[in-house]
Amino acid sequence: MRTILAAVVSVDGKITRGSRSGTSEWASVADKKYFARLIQESDAIVMGSQTYATAKKYMKLSPERLRIILTRNPQKYRKYEIPGQLEFSNDSPRAIIRRLSRQKYKRVLVAGGGEINALFLKANLIQHICLTVEPKIFGTGKNIVHPVKMIKNLKLISVRRLNRQGTLLSRYDVIQ
Ligand SMILES: NC(=O)c1ccc[n+]([C@@H]2O[C@H](COP(=O)([O-])OP(=O)(O)OC[C@H]3O[C@@H](n4cnc5c(N)ncnc54)[C@H](OP(=O)(O)O)[C@@H]3O)[C@@H](O)[C@H]2O)c1
Secondary structure, eight states, X not given: OEEEEEEEEETTOBSSSTTOOOSTTTSOHXXXXXXXXXXXXXXXXXXXXXXXXXXXXXXXXXXXXEEEEEOSOGGGGGGGOBTTTEEEEOSOHHHHHHHHHHTTOOEEEEOOOHHHHHHHHHTTOOOEEEEEEESOOOXXXXXXXXXXXXXXXXXXXXXXXXXXXXXXXXXXXXXX
C-alpha cells in the first residue's frame, strides 16, 4: 500500500490564505485538475475534521473511495457516516494505516490539513509527497505542517511547471 500526502501551498508554505479556509479562491486551475486526478487514483482519503468542514460541499461520495475523517469526537458525526464511504475516527494514524492495509486498500491520500499532515509525517507513515507551489506569498495562514518537532529527509523525484504563471508541481519520496 502506498500513502501519499498532497498539498497546495504558497511560496511561503501556507495552505490557507490568512484565516480564510479552503483553497478554491487561490489554487490554480492546473492544481485543481491535478488534485482531482489524485483523488480519482486513490481508494482511501484521510483528512482532518477542519479540512472536512471546508471540503464536504465539493465531496462526491462513492463506494469506490473511502473517506476517513479524523476527529477527537467521532460520536458527533455518527449520523453522517456511510460505512465504506465516509467514516469518522479517532484511531491513531498508525492504526488507520494498518487497518487500510489489512483491508487491501492500495493508494491512500492524506489530504491535510496541517495538523493531520504533522501527525502522519511524524509517525513515518507518508511515503510520497505531491506538492504544488503557487507563485504567491500570503505572509499569514496555516502551515503545511503544524509546528511539531521532526526532521524528514526527502528525495526529489520530479518537478513540473503546470502553467504560464509558474505553478510548480514537485514530487518527493520520503526517505525518513
Ligand atoms: N492547501 C491545501 O493543500 C490544504 C489541504 C487541506 C486543508 N487545507 C486547509 O487547512 C485548514 C485545516 O487545517 P488544520 O490544520 O486547521 O486542520 P485539519 O488538519 O484539517 O484538522 C484538524 C482536526 O483534526 C482532528 N485531530 C487532530 N489531531 C487528532 C488526533 N490525534 N486524533 C483524532 N483527531 C485529531 C481534530 O478534530 P476535532 O476538532 O473534530 O476533534 C482537529 O481539529 C482548512 O482551512 C483547509 O481548507 C488546505
